[in-house]
Amino acid sequence: MDxxxxxxxxxxxxxxxxxxxxxxxxxxxxxEAIKEAEKKGVHVVLSTGRSLKTAxxxxxxxxxxxxxxxxNGSEIWGPNGELVDRNLVSSEEIQWMYDLSVKxxxxxxxxxxxxxxxxxxxxDILSLEWLKFGFHIxxxxxxxxxxxxxxxxxxxxxxxxxxxxxxxxxxGINKARGLEKVCSLLGITLDNVMAVGDSLNDIxxxxxAGLGVAMxxxxxxxxxxxxxITGKNTESGVAQAIRKWVxx
Numbered sequence: 001m002d003x004x005x006x007x008x009x010x011x012x013x014x015x016x017x018x019x020x021x022x023x024x025x026x027x028x029x030x031x032e033a034i035k036e037a038e039k040k041g042v043h044v045v046l047s048t049g050r051s052l053k054t055a056x057x058x059x060x061x062x063x064x065x066x067x068x069x070x071x072n073g074s075e076i077w078g079p080n081g082e083l084v085d086r087n088l089v090s091s092e093e094i095q096w097m098y099d100l101s102v103k104x105x106x107x108x109x110x111x112x113x114x115x116x117x118x119x120x121x122x123x124d125i126l127s128l129e130w131l132k133f134g135f136h137i138x139x140x141x142x143x144x145x146x147x148x149x150x151x152x153x154x155x156x157x158x159x160x161x162x163x164x165x166x167x168x169x170x171x172g173i174n175k176a177r178g179l180e181k182v183c184s185l186l187g188i189t190l191d192n193v194m195a196v197g198d199s200l201n202d203i204x205x206x207x208x209a210g211l212g213v214a215m216x217x218x219x220x221x222x223x224x225x226x227x228x229i230t231g232k233n234t235e236s237g238v239a240q241a242i243r244k245w246v247x248x
């Protein structure tokens with residue numbers, strides 16, 4: 001990217017490790033910068049691995065009025081809370097991943113269209129609609145084994161939201177694709193987006209946005225993919241990036 005500044009019309013923010021501090025709170029600095037950006041007519045879109053259920057309270061408290069990209073792009077929600085798009089992982093694949101977690105005695109979580117599941121699953125896995133499966137594995141060796149089995153399948157979009165986990169979406173589903181859809185609905189392009197994140201599930205949007213910003217606490221691969229690096233999530237790095245690139 002050349003360093004002539006793209007015109008930022010939309011700010012896409014990851015939540016955990018990015019917008020939220022270590023206490024899962026939005027700092028006053030971040031809150032203020034978001035408000036100022038919105039006053040300028042810039043859309044602020046949360047783009048998160050979380051489900052609507054666990055993101056909604058933040059959207060309400062920030063009084064965001066734009067779109068919302070959840071579950072790494074599996075779902076897009078509209079300004080009035082309506083579902084715009086949903087991309088499922090087949091229930092057979094979810095069953096297979098659940099069996100994989102049992103085989104490796106791995107902690108896991110899964111998100112269905114109705115519910116979040118943590119280290120337990122419903123009896124009727126095959127009858128539900130599923131959006132994502134995640135593994136949380138402390139031991140590198142076991143995590144690598146699980147990762148290789150997932151990759152061998154060749155049918156998943158694989159990322160992470162921390163160094164200890166693996167996130168699995170339907171192939172081709174990621175935050176960049178979700179944002180691309182939002183941009184087309186708003187009549188802008190990804191060139192008009194500043195995307196901010198810290199983990200592998202943020203790389204696609206950071207790479208494809210007109211301006212990709214990595215948090216100071218981001219994983220190394222994310223920093224390498226970004227155009228700029230801002231402060232840490234514990235230092236209101238989001239506000240720093242908004243002030244530097246959108247408000248200045």
